Amino acid sequence: MEEIIIDANISKEKRYESLLPQLSSLIEGENNIVANMANISAALHQTFGWWWVGFYLVDKEKNELVLGPFQGPIACTRISKGKGVCGTAFQQAHTIIVPDVDAFPGHIACSAASKSEIVLPIVFETEVLAVLDVDSEHLNYFDDTDSKWLQKVVDLLTKNQPWKL
Ligand code: SME
Numbered sequence: 001m002e003e004i005i006i007d008a009n010i011s012k013e014k015r016y017e018s019l020l021p022q023l024s025s026l027i028e029g030e031n032n033i034v035a036n037m038a039n040i041s042a043a044l045h046q047t048f049g050w051w052w053v054g055f056y057l058v059d060k061e062k063n064e065l066v067l068g069p070f071q072g073p074i075a076c077t078r079i080s081k082g083k084g085v086c087g088t089a090f091q092q093a094h095t096i097i098v099p100d101v102d103a104f105p106g107h108i109a110c111s112a113a114s115k116s117e118i119v120l121p122i123v124f125e126t127e128v129l130a131v132l133d134v135d136s137e138h139l140n141y142f143d144d145t146d147s148k149w150l151q152k153v154v155d156l157l158t159k160n161q162p163w164k165l
Helices: 012-027 033-048 084-092 144-158
Strands: 052-059 064-071 078-080 096-098 116-124 127-136
Touching (some): 012 033, 033 064, 033 127, 052 084, 078 084, 084 116, 116 144, 127 144
Antiparallel strands (some): 052 127, 116 127
């Protein structure tokens, strides 16, 4: 597979719908999680033009998050469990949509340009192994459509392939 093809003039839902099978082919047959996260970040960034999209991986020894593959400006390298939106999604093991990051207690401002955010935990056999974080420079940018489709995206990373680092 050489390129992701998405019509820029269709709705967000339709773009996700058209992207998902392409992501599935993109990572098919490859079980290295860093390689797959890198290509998924690139494909999502290219499709939606978000400010920042990428993964934080759980560092099991330190019980904190460490930066993984992403697209966008440089970001915080480590995030403690329970801190910021990513650390909270890691601790609570559920998706968090933040319409205004300045109103989120303990938000970690890696970039002052980021205004709203969605974070999904990647859960494998009940354990959070990573999170997918998407940041926008616009307020109130993410909704249930993003949550529903990004869940399908992270499911690609845990279904049908062993979790290997
Ligand atoms: N804003 C995030 C930190 C990560 S980045 O913005 C890339 C948070 O509060 O978890």
